[in-house]
Amino acid sequence: MQETSGMKKYDAIIIGAGQAGVPLAKKLAKAGKRTAIIEKRWLGGTCVNDGCTPSKTMIGDARLAYVARQAERIGLRTEGVVDINTIIDRKTGIVENARNGIYKSMREIPNLDLMMGTATFTGPKELRVDYVSGNMEFLSADLVFINTGARAVIPEIEGINEVGCLTSTSIMELREIPEHLVIVGGGYIALEFAQLFCRLGSKVTILEKGPRILSKEDEDVATEVGTILAEEGAGVITNVQVEKVARIPGGQTVISIHTDGGQQQISCSHWLIAAGRVPNTDELNLAKAGVKTNEKGYIITDERLQTTAQDVYALGDVNGGPAFTHVAYNDHLIVLKNILEEANLSAHNRIVPYCMFTDPELGRVGMTEQEAREKGFQVKVAKLKMANSARGVESGETRGFMKAVVDEYSGQILGASILAAHGGEIVSVLQMAMMGSIPYESIRNMMFAHPTFSESLNNLFMTLDKS
Template identity: 30%
Template sequence: MSAAPHFDFDLAIIGSGGGAFAAAIRASNLGKSVLMVERSTIGGTCVNTGCVPSKALLAAAEARHVALDAGSRFPGIAAGAGPVDMPALIGGKRDLVEGMRSDKYVDLIEDYGWDLRHGTAAFSGTPEEPVLDITSADGARESVIAGHYLVATGSTPWAPPVSGLSDTGYLTSTTAMELEEVPDSLLVVGGGYVALEQAQLFARLGSKVTMLVRSRLASAEEPEVSLALMSVFTDEGIRVIRRAILSSVSRDESTGDVTVVAEVAGSREDFRAARLLMATGRRPVTEGLKLDTVGVKTGDRGEVLVQKTLASTNPRIWAAGDVTGHREFVYVASAHGALAVDNAFSGARREVDYRYLPRVAFTSPAVAAVGLTDREANGAGISCECRVLPLEYVPRALVNRDTRGFIKLVAENGTGKILGLTAVGKEAGDLAAAGVYILEAGMTVDQVANLWSPYLTMAEGIRIAAQSYTTDVSRLSCCAT
């Protein structure tokens, strides 16, 4: 009888972001020995260069915007705002990031007691006997054999190949949040969530912003989202150029300005600004891991190809988070990490279920959605009926004196079952969270229309949107709906 194989660790994790930490915590709670390998800063994208710093700066920019806009929104209120002290703003952001990194990441490693190695990881060995080689900054090498491995290396900003782009020193969503001064003018290429947030952030800090968008803003969402954001951005002085495809980029050595040549609706146009921000997506980080050595297949963008259980093509190697090429949200990465551990050590064979995954862009007003869009429902062969409720019918929006936006419901014809919810407005993310519960419960518009809802909340708008299927909401009393 052969002896059981000896492993240095039950689980070896490459990366230290949300997915990696969720996996390490779940495995530690199961009594498993865990090794985490990180080549850079502990915490991954979210806390260091993504969610936390970007939302902190967006909140600051909104505070400035509210101060400048208060007089026009609220009679009797006078306010103002001076130029932005960008070094102080960035310094405050760094302090916040360092505090959260320490409290929510670094300190947890000691609390749970797993091992940490700072260094670069790569696989060696064979598909049957994978080995993880770790090289530290001083060149020291260590080889580790684990029962299971988790690749949780995240993603990095990506820009398409455009003539001259690599020589211009363009900004990404990461480097833009380290600027020590507000650019006088800024070109933002892209129309997705990151592009939307960054464009509004810098416009509210004082930049003259122009967006170059291939199709429309938030093109994966309902068309009403694009229309609402176009109106908001126009009011805030953000110029949006649609149907723009970059041809070349150059920098003026004497002024430092960037010139972008783009095809716009079939015609050539030149755009000039102090800085250029490329917000054209992200790509998984797998280069240098030598995944092919151990039989792990990757896709065209470098993503680890995984089953719904998050197992790769090697049954001992799993992947979680952005590196899988799945939706790039930190809560997806965290769910991935815990699910992969459960499947690896208990044989649970749980699968990822994205049916009711909420998605949020933290613009102001925010954009949020859950479930199917109108187009997706029709594409799936579902006969649906939609209602779009302008926020002028939501009492909370009226008292906020901010009726920019809407709530849209997609419901199945005949049954009235709610299939999707999209919102543009203040606290739209909270509306999407409520939508998750509504969709998970399989509720109908009639059920939602007759549920309790606290008055003067944005969430009340969901109930009013449901009532709009059978009622002329313009004839409802604001306090007796």
């Protein structure tokens, strides 16, 4: 390895070219700050390369297969044969186009140096970069931003090192449709892949260690999602302890589990681990920088996203906040405006929406019913089945329901769960109402275009008139 002597000085260094790092680097450079951004892998972070872009592309293609089969209700017959290579090729093309677009846009900005390599702290606001080319360089900056993200956690299971497993990244490179896919985990990523591969023709079994899937959601939401997945062929086993895994002659994988019913074995062609994520902090040598982490390895930050080291910030998944692309993007806005405009923005009490892209989607914002009650609110709960939505009936999208939690005294919307077609879009209406302190009565009486899914919010809040 060749070593370059001396230390290059910057105004700002960003470690990680994810959904916070890229826009932050561009805007700091455009503001006249000499900026470096260091990326060890691919530009765009998890979202572009391993998360939102590829998975939602494949989910969209799987939905086409599902819709084609549903078209039999109007007499349209299809063979239902899916070419997985076509799906993977389309996904790969979209990802590479997005990644290349980021690269091109960054290369055109003055004051911005893009460095492909691994960054390691050597002292407070000082870094060593080990380039993919084999060279090494030392950097320092007045400001340092960490946007290194997180990766899938691989649990310690007997035999897993010998057998191997799929992750949410590698499963999107499969050029075969699993005959039987077992998914370890019952969260958002696990359920999206469960439905996706059911629609491509796989038998799917979900193994959840807890008493139910979607442990962070209200029980009625989790139950309804489970019913929808069951209708499409996904089986769910709860209270599961995965004990060991082995490969048997013929290529099948045998997973030994313990459940309430005792010991059993499940044979499958493929298995996916979707049981959580861990932060990418292990290579950073954070102690040298004075940056502290919590017991799970996430970087500790204050409400303005500054770490325990002065002028060092952590943005996105690596700081342990809600692990969503839009949160990372909002993180960059907070630090950018605070630094360049001396604003006083904070991550405290942000209204964070999110969406699980099953079909129907689960759009979420604010508190669940359970959370609101635990925090001492006196609540009213509005609920409307999509079978009672005019647009739902007309379009044949009758699965799921709308649910909103309202403060009984103020009429303010505390949270919502929209399990419906376009649920992520519908919940944005309620998010804006929450941001503007608009009471539910105004939504109940609001004039929406007819017939739309959002119009059903009228009917949703009318249910409170009957309670």
